[in-house]
Amino acid sequence: MPETIVEESLVLPDGRTLCYTTFAPASSSSALGQLEHEDQLQRTVFYFHGYPGTYHEGLPFHEAASRKGIRVVGITRPGFGGSTHAPNRSLLSFTDDVLAVADHLHIERFAVVGMSGGCPYALACLYSLPRGRLLGAMVVSGMYPASLGLDGMMFMNKVIFTLSPWIPNPVLSLIFDTALGKLARDPARPEKLAKELAASMESRTAEDGAAIHMHDDKFLKALAESTRDAFRHGGEGSAWEAKLFSKPWGFELKDLKPQKGKLVLWHGSKDVNVPVQMAEKAAALIPNVDLRVEKEEAHVSLIVKKLDEIVDTLLGMF
Secondary structure, three states: OOEOOOOEEEEOOOOOEEEEEOOOEOOOOOHHHHHHHHHHHOOEEEEEOOOOOOHHHHHHHHHHHHOOOOEEEEEOOOOOOOOOOOOOOOOOHHHHHHHHHHHHOOOOOEEEEEEHHHHHHHHHHHHHOOOOOEEEEEEEOOOOOHHHOOOOOOHHHHHHHHHHHHOOHHHHHHHHHHHHHHHHOOOOOHHHHHHHHHHHHHOOOHHHHHHOOHHHHHHHHHHHHHHHHHOOOOOHHHHHHHHHHHOOOOOOHHHOOOOOOOEEEEEEOOOOOOOHHHHHHHHHHOOOOEEEEEOOOOHHHHHHHOHHHHHHHHHOOO
């Protein structure tokens, strides 16, 4: 059945627009199709994209999850794509946006998955949302608090997370837009963005360089579309999020209280975007956490090569 990716939007109580997609397969009017839809409503996952990005990034995850009967809802965070920038937003304030979408879609209980830069938001949901609503959280190649140390992190990421708290927002926004936004919005050379992203991955680790081209460039295409949409209106979202990640998050990892089996962290030992020691330090602070380290994987290769295993683990939370 062909996939349909339709951008939907919700006007929040404060007047902001929040964009999302349900990644639903083409609708079926049959009784069987309706039963399948109702069954998936009981197994819904909110997908939190990486940094920078939009819900487009979640398409490969959706394809793997749908084979297991899991519906994926991808939310584009404020300041990216068509979601209104929210000055002074916090990690914890985003949990209200998640509940707003869940209520709008009549989803009573759900799990969350944070990929890379989506990690802080998945953990914020675990901290803030009532257990009656949140079934569990999964983090893959996640970004953890900068206070845990940036040793081993690739140079550019280390610079961003070290200096962003001290750079004025307009300046930081211009830096991001100059570095990536203008390329992402270039209508004359739409193919160049994917080539630049692939080259960037290839320069990091051999594992990521190979993985980004697997499955007929499926992940590269999703990443390019996600990045293109993220800079639709400039670099404001990227600038603000860099500051959020770099500063105190508004909650302590030691205060997370997941039930056993309800928080799983996946990380690759060869990750240079976010070094594995950050994940290990984070896991040491959180009770009942399940840290799964893949010794031969890096940042992207972990997501690409272990996706079915990750989804199987997630299925156990329902």
